[in-house]
Amino acid sequence: MSVQAAKHARQLLLKEYRGVLSTHSKAMPGFPFGSAVPYCLNEEGWPLILISRIAQHTKNLQADPRCSLLVAERGAEDVQATGRLTLLAEAVPLTDEAAVGAAAERYYRYFPESRDYHRVHDFDFWTLQPVRWRYIGGFGAIHWLDQVALANPFARASGGEVDMLDHMNQDHHSAIAHYVHQAGLPSAPEARMIGIDSEGFHLSIGQAIHWLAFPDSCTSPGAVRQALVAMARR
Template sequence: MSVQAAKHARQLLLKEYRGVLSTHSKAMPGFPFGSAVPYCLSEEGWPLILISRIAQHTQNLQADPRCSLLVAERGAEDVQATGRLTMLAEAVPLTDEAAVEAAAERYYRYFPESRDYHRVHDFDFWVLQPVRWRYIGGFGAIHWLEQVALANPFARAGGGEGEMLDHMNQDHSAAIAHYAQVAGLPPDPTARMVGIDSEGFHLSIGQSIHWLVFPDSCTSPGTVRQALVAMARR
């Protein structure tokens, strides 16, 4: 049961791209402080965020890195009957130049508008390193989980994600449109594939991010190609 719960929790983390970051208030000690933040997942499968140095939550994290991220299914009519995930974590700022460059390349694909305010304002990348997870899949489906995140084999240097994305976006826009149509997503000629992991891929459509699952888990660029071809033939 915990294996399935971990899989469902991870899929919820992949499907969503924004959550509520709760930090320990520096101005009001003892009180939690919640902020809405967008995120994408790092190479390790951990939430990657870009936050301003002057923001209250950043000052809170600098004083105490312990935090949580609450992610829930978007558009749910009954939030008590749908999935939600609370990730207890420690926030770590990225300072190594190579790590920052890799994070920026990844984050900008998901949130291209962030490129401008990252350059103009004092924003930094932080990664939320998981400590424990609390997943609720609906009424009575409640789990404490030790392991949910899954490292992305294609996101690391030389893993092939960038090349696969470039190939799909430059040469297979019709296939991308077909994936969106089959998934019931709104048609948009500017839709782009912005991320690939072992279990699925992310499409950027308008201002929204959508994650579509592969028929089977993929362990190499070759198996990703096979999965995408099979989905294009649906």
Template sequence: MSAEATKHARLLLLKEYRGMLSTHSQAMPGFPFGSVVPYCLDAAGCPLLLISRIAQHTRNLMADRRCSLLVGERGAEDVQAAGRLTLLAEARPLDSEAAIEAAALRYYRYFPESRDYHRAHDFDFWTLQPVRWRFIGGFGAIHWLDQVALGNPFAGEGDREGGMLEHMNADHTAAIAHYVQQAGLRASEPAQMVGIDSEGFHLRIGQAIHWLAFPEPCTNPGAVRHALVSMARA
């Protein structure tokens, strides 16, 4: 059962792209401080944040790195019956140029508008390093999980993911439009493929992010190509 819960927890983390970050308040000691943050997943499958140095939650994290991120199922009519995931984590700022460059490359694909305020307003990249996970899949489906994050075999060194995304967005716009229609997504403008992992891919339509699952997990670019072709022909 824990394996199934782990899979559902990770899929929720992939499907969503914003959550409630809770930190230890410095202005009001002893009280938690909650703020909404967008996120995408880094090469290790952990949430990647871009936050301002002057934000209250950043000041809190500088004093105490312990935090949590609550992710809820999007558009749920009954929040108590819907899935939600709480990540207990230690926040770490990225400090090496290589790590920051890789994070920026990935994050900007998901949130292109962040490029300007990152450069102009002293924003920094942080990752949330998991300590433990709490997943609730509905009434009575409650689990403590030790490992939910899954590394992305296509991200990181070599950036095979970037090459696949560039190819899809440049040469296969019709296939991407078919994926959008197939998934029943509303598209007021063309979708862009912004992320590929072993279990599926992310599409950005305007400022909204949607994750679509592969028919089967993919561990190499050839398997990804086969999955995308199969979905385009479906």
């Protein structure tokens, strides 16, 4: 049961791309402080955020890195009957130049508008290192989980994620359009594939991000290609 719950929790984390970051208030000790933040997942499957040094939540994290991220299904009519996930985490700022570069390359794919204000303003990348997860899949489906995140095997591999994304976006526009139509998503000529993991892929359509699952988990670029071809032929 916990394996299925972890999978559903991870899929919710993949499907969404914004949540409520709660930190310990520095200005009002003892009170939690909530902020809306966009996120994507790093190569470890942990949330990656880009936050301003002058923001209140950043000052809070600098004083106490313990935090939580609440993610819930977007557009839910009944929030009590749908999935939501709370990640209890330690926030870790990225300072190593190589780590910052890898984070920027990934984050810009998901949020291209962040490229400008990251360069011009005092913004830094932080990862939310999981401590424990609380997943609620609906009424009565309540779980404490120790393991939800799944490392992306294609994140840094030669011939992996970046190469597959370039190939799909440059040579397979019709296949991407088919995935969009097949999933019932809003049609848009600028739809792009921006991320691939072992369980599915992310599409950017306008300002929105959508995650579509593979029929089966993929452990190699070859398996990803087969899954994408099969989905395009449906």
